[in-house]
Ligand SMILES: Nc1ncnc2c1ncn2[C@@H]1O[C@H](COP(=O)(O)OP(=O)(O)OP(=O)(O)O)[C@@H](O)[C@H]1O
């Protein structure tokens with residue numbers, strides 16, 4: 001059985017799209033395909049005007065490096081590198097010169113409010129701080145799209161709220177498009193639109209109005225239903 005089947009959707013530039021659904025429904029598979037990690041057995045994926053099916057493996061690697069930033073549930077920072085070096089890493093892979101790399105890494109750490117943590121190792125930072133560094137790393141090569149797989153899954157609610165605010169600010173200031181897989185009501189409230197996925201298919205689309213309704217009613221039960 002295919003992990004995904006008959007899925008068709010578009011995302012606008014500068015939109016924050018949420019993906020919700022039960023475990024095993026295909027959310028991570030979907031995100032990985034959009035990010036050029038793996039190829040669909042049929043169908044097409046077009047990101048920022050590029051049809052991924054037309055790219056060879058080398059071009060797909062460049063695509064991932066230049067067009068996509070990833071943020072993960074457990075941050076996935078390199079434990080032996082400090083914050084600045086972690087943010088420099090994608091620029092390193094993209095052959096950015098060392099001075100430019102350092103300058104930009106510091107700039108990005110300032111953008112995410114981590115200017116006081118330049119030389120801290122991941123083990124010397126809280127989860128919320130590590131995730132902000134991971135966001136700075138995702139921004140390194142200035143990608144138009146950032147993908148998040150449960151980015152608040154390991155955070156306390158205050159850090160989760162701060163992350164959602166950061167994501168909304170980046171969307172506003174840099175017009176970055178976000179696609180975020182989540183089980184977290186706080187994240188859903190920050191999305192412009194949400195799809196619920198089940199058995200590899202999009203079951204339902206929730207508009208900004210639906211999301212605002214959840215927010216205003218503070219009706220956690222209906223939100224939980226959405227998130228199931
Ligand atoms: N590498 C793989 N090889 C074969 N099947 C896989 C692989 N990865 C995932 N699957 C299957 O694809 C389906 C979708 O998995 P996916 O990881 O996308 O789910 P998910 O919605 O992200 O779940 P979760 O919320 O638990 O992270 C599942 O049935 C899973 O068993």
Ligand SMILES: [Mg+2]
Nearest residue numbers: 027028029149
């Ligand atoms: Mg998953």
